[in-house]
Amino acid sequence: MNKKKMKRAIQKTEVKLTNEKIYKIKEEATTQALAMILPLAMLALRDAEGFGKKRLLRFHDKILEINDDINDGRLNIKDIEDVIGEEVGIKFTDGGAE
Template sequence: MSSKKRKVTVTAAELEKKSRREANNIISVYLMCTIWALHTGEGFGRKRLDRVCNAIVETADDIAAGRLTAEEIRKTIAEETGFEVK
């Protein structure tokens, strides 16, 4: 058997696609956790969950487009509600 190391080349586009896929998986899991908590803990039904999901997707789009940052959201929530996200 040969002990030669193989060189693997990944293009920037392939890396970007993989990163995007992994980010989408993380977002999906987080969204499911949020939906589950709101449904089982707060009694949210289909209509409320639909509104929350739409708001989350819209916020994620704003962050991705650079119109909003997570830090801006954190600060605003703290100022308006006193709730600190750490």
């Protein structure tokens, strides 16, 4: 089968996503995002705030706990943004905070 025929066959293939598959995809994406962002956040906390091993590991564990709460439906990002806005005065915008 040449490339053109293969492309047409793939485009015609029906993809069925169950809620379970969607949840699994979201969970994998979150895991990949955390694997990328956690080292960046930990480096920033070490450099800017002088965090050492103990505080960085507590931060790491708390982030994973919050992520579990999100995955289990106990929290969502909007709730977190609202709490940070009300309690600390930081407002989140597209791609940033002020």
